[in-house]
Amino acid sequence: MAIARPIRMLGAACVLLTLFLIFNLRQSSDQPSTKLTNGMTRDPLLDPTGEPDGHLWRADEHDYSPDSAESARTNAALITLVRNEELNDLLKTMRDLERTWNSKFNYPYIFFNDVPFTEEFKQKTRAATKAVVQYELVPKEHWEVPDWINMDLFRESAQMLEEQNIQYASKISYHQMCRWNSGMFYKHPALEKYRYYWRIEPKVQFFCDVDYDVFRYMEDRNKTYGFTINLYDAPQTIATLWPQTKKFLAANPTYLSDNNMWDWITDDQARPEHNEMANGYSTCHFWSNFEIGDLDFFRGEKYEAYFQHLDRAGGFFYERWGDAPVHSLGIGLFADSNNVHWFRDIGYNHIPYYNCPNSPKCSGCQAGQFFGGADWLSKEDCRPTYFKYVGTH
Numbered sequence: 077m078a079i080a081r082p083i084r085m086l087g088a089a090c091v092l093l094t095l096f097l098i099f100n101l102r103q104s105s106d107q108p109s110t111k112l113t114n115g116m117t118r119d120p121l122l123d124p125t126g127e128p129d130g131h132l133w134r135a136d137e138h139d140y141s142p143d144s145a146e147s148a149r150t151n152a153a154l155i156t157l158v159r160n161e162e163l164n165d166l167l168k169t170m171r172d173l174e175r176t177w178n179s180k181f182n183y184p185y186i187f188f189n190d191v192p193f194t195e196e197f198k199q200k201t202r203a204a205t206k207a208v209v210q211y212e213l214v215p216k217e218h219w220e221v222p223d224w225i226n227m228d229l230f231r232e233s234a235q236m237l238e239e240q241n242i243q244y245a246s247k248i249s250y251h252q253m254c255r256w257n258s259g260m261f262y263k264h265p266a267l268e269k270y271r272y273y274w275r276i277e278p279k280v281q282f283f284c285d286v287d288y289d290v291f292r293y294m295e296d297r298n299k300t301y302g303f304t305i306n307l308y309d310a311p312q313t314i315a316t317l318w319p320q321t322k323k324f325l326a327a328n329p330t331y332l333s334d335n336n337m338w339d340w341i342t343d344d345q346a347r348p349e350h351n352e353m354a355n356g357y358s359t360c361h362f363w364s365n366f367e368i369g370d371l372d373f374f375r376g377e378k379y380e381a382y383f384q385h386l387d388r389a390g391g392f393f394y395e396r397w398g399d400a401p402v403h404s405l406g407i408g409l410f411a412d413s414n415n416v417h418w419f420r421d422i423g424y425n426h427i428p429y430y431n432c433p434n435s436p437k438c439s440g441c442q443a444g445q446f447f448g449g450a451d452w453l454s455k456e457d458c459r460p461t462y463f464k465y466v467g468t469h
Contacts, residue, residue, distance in 0.1 A: 124435070132292075133292040152270055155188065157256065185201070190252075220252075221393065242396060272370060273371060279426065281423075283439060290422075300415040306462045308458050309401050318355050331381075347455070421435065
């Protein structure tokens with residue numbers, strides 16, 4: 077029996093639709109996305125990790141000798157806020173960084189302190205590198221508690237945070253440090269001539285040989301910010317940070333980047349209790365004890381205005397706003413997310429968290445290891461949320 081023409085046409089349409097869907101699936105598979113759309117089903121650091129794609133500046137191809145007038149170094153420096161009593165821990169960091177990277181490129185170190193450095197500190201840090209080393213005092217006006225802060229309210233707030241087992245809540249120098257790292261460091265005269273910085277800290281480890289100039293990588297690709305570790309913050313310490321941020325955005329709506337990280341910042345699925353306690357903020361942030369950044373971004377109108385708003389709100393003292401969430405919100409809202417880079421190839425540890433790639437250039441850590449210690453630390457990993465919304469680039 078002959079098949080009616082309408083049915084034949086319907087069958088032909090179904091065949092064409094099927095072919096169209098297959099074609100599009102094949103096309104999309106040829107253009108893989110860096111985003112892990114359903115969260116992190118497999119840690120990317122378990123896969124073989126190499127250097128970033130494209131042209132890279134190398135020490136054996138350019139002049140990076142310490143005293144060269146024709147050096148290939150761009151205008152960048154290694155920086156840290158450090159105390160005299162942290163000397164031995166800092167020396168361990170320097171030895172690791174020199175062994176894995178800076179002995180090839182000889183970028184200068186700039187050390188900051190709110191008190192003068194001792195001669196012992198200067199002598200031993202100079203001996204740890206061939207690069208130029210500077211020792212700088214933090215200006216008093218950058219360090220002192222602002223005159224608009226009510227110290228009675230600070231003490232009351234600190235006591236409330238201590239009752240919730242929040243570390244350093246009553247330590248005024250910790251609050252001063254967070255404020256300085258959030259919005260003062262880039263104003264220091266010693267950094268005026270520099271465009272890029274790599275923040276280092278005492279008590280960190282570097283595991284992998286890095287054979288290219290990371291600052292030239294940032295410059296050549298117009299990168300704003302580079303990170304290794306992505307964590308959740310303690311929501312009790314930043315309860316009003318997001319409401320104050322939204323107030324700032326309401327007054328400055330044009331500051332928001334067209335390609336921002338709003339979904340990463342406001343995710344309420346992975347840890348809804350964090351979002352609720354932080355009043356709409358996921359508490360995800362870049363762990364800023366490692367960061368490679370563009371000082372021009374922080375000096376720019378948008379970030380500086382944002383910091384001034386936060387500073388006047390008082391949360392650096394009445395709560396315990398850290399530079400990590402403040403930097404992260406600034407980057408996540410005002411920078412182009414394509415210009416933020418995960419340095420997956422730089423093996424790094426700041427107790428208890430790791431960034432450890434699967435690479436023959438690495439030793440001393442286990443590929444894919446995120447933490448060292450109790451299993452509950454795994455909950456603090458915000459990389460799945462970041463990779464879901466932003467990607468692994």
